[in-house]
Amino acid sequence: MEIPAQDAAHMARAVELAGRGHGTTSPNPVVGCVVLDAGGQVVGEGFHAYAGGPHAEVVALAQVGERARGGTAYVTLEPCDHTGRTGPCSQALLAAGVARVVIAVPDPNPKAAGGAARLRAHGVSVTSGVLAAEAERVNEEWLTYARLERSHVTWKFAATLDGRSAAEDGTSQWITSPEARADVHRLRAAADAIVAGIGTVLADDPHLTARPTPPAGPAGAGAGGRKPLRVVVDARARTPQGARVLDDSAPTLVAIAEDTDTELKADLLRLPSDGRGLDLEALLKELAARDVVSVFLEGGPTLAGEFLRRGLVDRVVAYVAPALLGSGRAALGAAGVGTIGEIHRLTFDEISLIGPDVRLIARPATQPGREQ
Structure with missing residues (x-):
């Protein structure tokens, strides 16, 4: 036309x-x-x-x-x-x-x-x-939510130029610049939920909060003071009771397997699981039922690999620092690719400088059901 x-x-x-x-x-x-x-x-x-x-x-x-x-x-x-x-x-x-x-x-x-x-x-x-x-x-977040009845997922990671998200001893603070970290908080604040895996919680004890607080609507209406929901993917309920993600600075949901016995004092979401872990699509549908339109995934290489393997990553935001480690933890774990023909192809939306770092925004080359 x-x-x-x-x-x-x-x-x-x-x-x-x-x-x-x-x-x-x-x-x-x-x-x-x-x-x-x-x-x-x-x-x-x-x-x-x-x-x-x-x-x-x-x-x-x-x-x-x-x-x-x-x-x-x-x-x-x-x-x-x-x-x-x-x-x-x-x-x-x-x-x-x-x-x-x-x-x-x-x-x-x-x-x-x-x-x-x-x-x-x-x-x-x-x-x-x-x-x-x-x-x-x-409007892609809401359209994914409305069409697929699940939350839209943005996977964010920070890495060195050679793709490492942590050094060999596990340290990762700070690979990227203050400018990049401030940009991450801006994106966090715009999301409805921030998701991490139990590995990240045990290794880093993160707050998973957004700073600054999202802006308010007129006369204090709307999202003023809204704090993104924190979600921990933790099939066996290993989250320590004293973890910072369970403090009162923002609401938290811990997703566990439906057959897990636990005395963890937290808002629990029981989900079906398979040999690879929790049913992540069921997680996104449960979050959508709670009016979570957009998810900001920061959950380490293993969880990110599972989301990608199951076709549940809608957008990737990568912060790449002009630095090299040579060894250490890769930014992405196993993602269901056994041969080059199974590679996850992306298309770039944006490439920009954030302080000394490069921010790359990309999405899967094919996204069935998202654009109609």
Whole structure:
């Protein structure tokens, strides 16, 4: 489909606006909206800023008043057609008298979908699929959550140029720079959960907290003070009762095998297991049922290898330091690759300098079910 230049430009702005909601809208999607008047002039812009707050369309229309009549609205996700904590955006667009609505991505949530059909039924011209790939990318965490009914997983690791995440004696602080570590905390703060394995807990006794605290919504609403859930993958409940991950600085969930006997005083999640450990897909589905849209995986080479082997890594964020160790712990453990034909291929999204280090963002070359 050839996209008119004006449609592409206004939808690109809507995608940019949507990105401003990262880290504060969960379990809702990030959405951006641009409204034009009948003469084609931009008169309103908005994005969904926090869960329970006004949706992007409502924010943009509030700036417009009667100028929306006969105009066009560009929205990154199909306007919702249901009443939840807020009313249906399809009705708000109809009430404003918008004549045309341009949508990037249809809503996969059956409870909210149907906005496009309602608009068409009331004589509004609807165009879909404009900058769909860009809108998919900015909203990928929520789209994975909605389509696959599991949490989206970003695996983060830090390593030397030769791929080592720790020295031969196990020490790893600090391979990367203060700038890279600050960037990690920013990404942690935007996630709903931070996941680590029992090996990391026993070796490093991490806090798994995010600093700084995620930003607040207006008047203290939304994600203000929200602390990402800490999740320990610990099939045999070996987490020490005094581990820092069990302190009161953030909520913690310890995932254990359903047949494990334990006296551990913690919020426990019992999961089925197989010969290789806990059922990680079941873990992600249980987390999704608790409104965990995005997971930030920091759980050492063994756990990361298992997530990758099972096709459960949606994005990789790697911090590579200009340093060499030559020996020590590899950043990734066994990941189900027995021969070169089974290699996990990735595509780069971004390569950037963070202080003296390089940050690489990549994703699996094929991601069935994520982009539709």
